[in-house]
Structures are given as C-alpha cells and as structure tokens.
Amino acid sequence: MNKIYSLILMLALCLCLSVVAISNQSSAHAAPATATIVHTSAQIAYTGVNNNPWGYNFTRGRLITHPASRFCSYFHCISNFWKGKGYVVECRDSMYSLSGGRSGACSWHKGVWRTLYSH
Numbered sequence: 013m014n015k016i017y018s019l020i021l022m023l024a025l026c027l028c029l030s031v032v033a034i035s036n037q038s039s040a041h042a043a044p045a046t047a048t049i050v051h052t053s054a055q056i057a058y059t060g061v062n063n064n065p066w067g068y069n070f071t072r073g074r075l076i077t078h079p080a081s082r083f084c085s086y087f088h089c090i091s092n093f094w095k096g097k098g099y100v101v102e103c104r105d106s107m108y109s110l111s112g113g114r115s116g117a118c119s120w121h122k123g124v125w126r127t128l129y130s131h
Contacts (some may be wrong), residue, residue, distance in 0.1 A: 073129035075099035
C-alpha cells in the first residue's frame with residue numbers, strides 16, 4: 013500500500029513540475045508584467061448601520077448634526093426627531109434622536125445608549 017501511495021505522490025509531483033515548466037516557458041516570451049499602485053488619502057470603508065448609504069455607524073468619527081433627509085427611512089426615529097437641536101444618538105429602546113448632547117435626550121426612550129457617527 014505504501015508503494016502505491018508513493019507512486020501516486022511521485023506522479024502528482026511530476027505533473028506539477030511539468031505544469032510549472034510549461035508556464036515558465038510561455039511567460040518567458042510574454043511582455044513583462046507591470047503593477048500600478050494607487051495611493052489614496054486614508055480611505056476606510058465603513059459599513060453603515062441598517063445598510064444606510066451614508067456609512068453612519070458607531071465607530072468614533074464626526075457627530076451627525078445634520079443627518080440626510082432620508083435618515084428616518086433607514087433608522088427608527090422618535091416622533092419629534094427633526095425638531096432636535098443636537099447630534100444623532102440611539103436611545104436605549106433602539107429609537108434614534110437628534111437631541112444628543114442636550115439635557116433630556118431620549119428621556120421617554122429609556123435614556124441615551126450610544127452616539128451614531130459619520131466618516
């Protein structure tokens with residue numbers, strides 16, 4: 013059994029070496045490969061909470077004081093959301109408020125849980 017296993021292993025190795033040799037021959041006549049490296053200014057892909065298209069999430073960034081007009085289409089907003097005069101926060105009942113940083117924010121929603129950020 014060991015002889016058969018060794019024979020199969022040697023055949024597989026020979027096959028691999030043949031493929032590599034053929035590959036090297038064909039690439040010897042090909043044009044040299046070039047690589048282009050593009051440097052961008054610290055672009056980080058942020059995944060948006062609730063798949064929002066603005067990338068708003070809970071990773072520390074910029075406070076959201078003027079959310080997108082369709083914000084409440086992606087987030088469950090409190091009834092007076094657009095009357096808020098602060099920044100966006102998530103209340104402990106998972107509703108969103110625009111009164112972050114102000115006294116009484118989320119007071120009817122079990123208090124402030126966490127801040128939502130833009131990037």
